[in-house]
Amino acid sequence: MNILFVCSRNKWRSATAETIFKNHPIHQVRSAGTEPSARIKLSAKHLNWADLIFVMEKKHKQRIIEKFSGEIVHAEIIVLHIPDEYQYMNEDLIEELTAKVSNYL
Template identity: 30%
Template sequence: MNILFICTGNTCRSPMAEAILKNKKLDDIKVRSAGIFASNGSNAAENALKVLQENNIHHQHTSKMLTQEDIIWADYIFTMTEGHKELIVDQHPFIADKTFTLKEFVYNSKIDTDVSDPYGGNVDVYRETYKELEELIKEMLKKI
């Protein structure tokens, strides 16, 4: 199964989600991340890497713009916000049935579907986002 996480710049939320899921070392799941407005080749946010390291997750990451190949590759596409989801589904209607916000998929709800964006925040803000993503991914794995 191929899982794609999407956020805005592919430097905070989606690479953290990718790293969390990869760290679970599940043989039948491959995972990638991308950003809808990413600059290819940027480093992950320093605080994102710090929080991952605090949780014994080591992740080499450079940002990547979302591509058609990513969209075709993925069995599930999990976005961090409703806005991300709407944008990519509007551009690629054929993916509507496999594209969800991560929260929407986990909680089966259209209310409060966005994962908080830590961009520009201090390390404590990133820790909160990490905790949120860790819990969402744990619950997501029960549903796929």
Template identity: 35%
Template sequence: MPNILFVCGKARKRSPTAADVAAREFGVQTDFAGLSNDADERLGLDQIEWADLILVMEKRQVARLNRQFGGHLKGKKVSCLNIPDNYEFMQPELVALIAEKLSRVLTRDG
């Protein structure tokens, strides 16, 4: 199973929820981080190096990830989950949406 890194803006709601769901429901190794300067857990190169798969919440964050870390993403699978910032941490609707999207991504990327 891959090491999955979840990335969002501030690492407060979506990415920590996704990391928890993926570890619990799919038994994969996870980590999470944010791209913003004031993120609770700021994304670092060590996390990118560790990750086999990087799952970003929004398309604009994929562009930001590429601007900030583009040279370090070679050989990394980066995918967008398309999950808007409309949810609270561990909100049941967010948990269900993440589980559904992860099921598709992990089946596809295996």
């Protein structure tokens, strides 16, 4: 399964998720951001690739629906409810991501 993690700037939350899940034996993992200043900007190509999309906040899901409604017809979008208050690879962020995503993997 192809899994995409999305946050605003793809610097802390989604980048951390990609790092901790990238070596999963079954799933392929990528990350992107919704903002113009994102390290890797979310594109239609990302959404067409993804089977499952994890977003950090409701606003990320809304932005995807507004901008890419045609590209998300086959992918499920899960809101993780993880606020933008962590740095890259923060121990608490890793624990929260692992707990919230493990049921889907």
